[in-house]
Amino acid sequence: MNVLLKSAVIVDPTSKHHLKKRDVLIENGKISKISTSISITKKVKEIELPNLHISQGWFDPGVSFGEPGFEERETLTQGLKTAAHSGFTQVAVNANTYPVTDSKSNIKFLRSKAEGQPVSLYPIGALTLGSKGVDLAELYDMSNEGAVSFYDYKKSIENANLIKIALQYSQNFDALVQSFPFDPSVARNGMVNEEVNSTKLGLKGIPALAEELQISRDLYLLEYTGGKLHIPTISTQKSVRLIKEAKKNGLQVSCSVAIANLCLTDDLLESFDTRYKLMPPLRTLADVKALQKGLKEGVIDGVTSDHDPIDIEHKKTEFDHAKFGSIGLESCFGALRSIVDTETAIEALTRLKLVFKVPVNTITEGAVATLTLFDPDISWTFSEKDIVSTSKNSAFLGKELKGKAYGIYNNRKLVLNS
Missing domain, CATH: 2.30.40.10 (Urease, subunit C, domain 1)
Incomplete structure (x- = not known):
């Protein structure tokens, strides 16, 4: 046209x-x-x-659609339509499916389903088989088929040696490894940020320490192995400091922040509304301010909508039993622009293309x-x-x-x- x-x-x-x-x-x-x-x-x-x-097309480095396996949440066609109407020309799709995207054939399926769509889909392959954190998946084969990164969606890799091997092996084909910043042994069965509000509301807390310990571990591993590491959806002020220091020391590390963590605080939990049950959890105002500053300074490389559709049966229920997650594509730009100027917003929605090897087309x-x-x-x-x-x-x-x-x-x- x-x-x-x-x-x-x-x-x-x-x-x-x-x-x-x-x-x-x-x-x-x-x-x-x-x-x-x-x-x-x-x-x-x-x-x-x-x-x-107009700007260069926006890129979201981490969306989840339901297909295959959870089509009642969102099909690939509907998800890509949502992305287009929300202003995104390119999206990287998480391995948050059933079966998990952990093989060449799974990557091929996603790419074929997205052919001919206005929005370009870039598959993220699972880092481990079935995202179970035990054995590495077929990283090289998936990379050849078009996977732009490897990540067990919102699952912690507890075995440090596995991350070490992944970072070493991935250098052979210049691949990007992602590691979710979450230590389950510290977080236990927490549901919200561990702070005044969690105590006041009687909800089990997830301390900031659970995120920061994992980031510290992964940065030490990256320093040892080399390679490229992306830390998705950071949420605390100390996480910003850790990544800033790592970048200063020359490590190839990048990170993103979810739009909800960039704009909203855990004060919203007073309503016990499960729409605010998120992973990572909403944190304090001090954390939000640190994340916003980190984005403006370029420590945080970009913003993700962290789009995660959940069906009503798993969301509109008691807080304890509700699944984590929020959709985010439709509100992402409006929320981001509410806190930063236009140029910073566009930078936040396009800069991670370079990290994920997504084509960058100048307006010329x-x-x-x-x-x-x-x-x-x-x-x-x-x-x-x-x-x-x-x-x-x-x-x-x-x-x-x-x-x-x-x-x-x-x-x-x-x-x-x-």
Whole structure:
């Protein structure tokens, strides 16, 4: 589809048109012309929207869809549709499925299901067979089939030697290893952040120590082995300090933060609403401030929606029995833009492409068009009607947000919100 974007402010520090209002013509999937004004006689779809901004397409480094195995939560088709309407052109999909994505054939299945979709899917392979933390999975074969990283989704690798071997072995084919920052022997059966609120509410706590111990261990292993390590969804102020120090020492470590942990605190638990039962748990205001500062300083490499659809039977129940998790794609940009400026928000949603080896396309003439269309300034209240996902378990329902995606252009397809 050929498209003419009218009067769009370009937000792309790698482009000479950065922060300038331009018309952008897209033909045959590429940006053919960028100018202050473009008039055209041939057939194109002209897009003119209030306060239109465009950036490089947004990338989410960690989403979960239900398929295969949990289609009642969300199918791959529905998940990719949700991503498109939320402004994401590329998503890395966790091995949070049944069967677990731990083989070449599983990777092939995910990629084939996503063929022809406007959103590009990048599979994450399980680090261990069945994500059981015992034996390494087929990392090399999965890498050859298109896996961009290896990660047992939100499961701690208790055997330090396994992480050591994974980091050593993965260097042979330049792969990215992820390790969830969680020590279950410290966390025990905790459900929420261990602090004043957990005591007041009588809920079993997960101390910040459970995260920080695991990060310390993994950074020592990385220092010993070399290789590339990504620590997903950090949530405490000391975690930020540990990773900052490791980067200063030259280690190839990156990290992400979930949008909920970046914006919300454990004060919300007073309602006993299971939408706020998350992993990692919501922490204190001091933690939230440290995470926001870490993001602005570049210590935290990017933001993930941590999109995790859960069916109503497993979410709308007693707090003790409810599953951890929240959907996040639809509210991610609005929540992020509520706490940082537009340029920082776009950086947070695109920088991890380099870490995960996802193509980066500058907004310049001749480049492949992979674009997100958005209004960074609109204020709105997130409600159930804004949810595209099959599941409705959002921690941001009722929250005031700023900034909203209009849609995307990617893979020669235009998707716009109605």
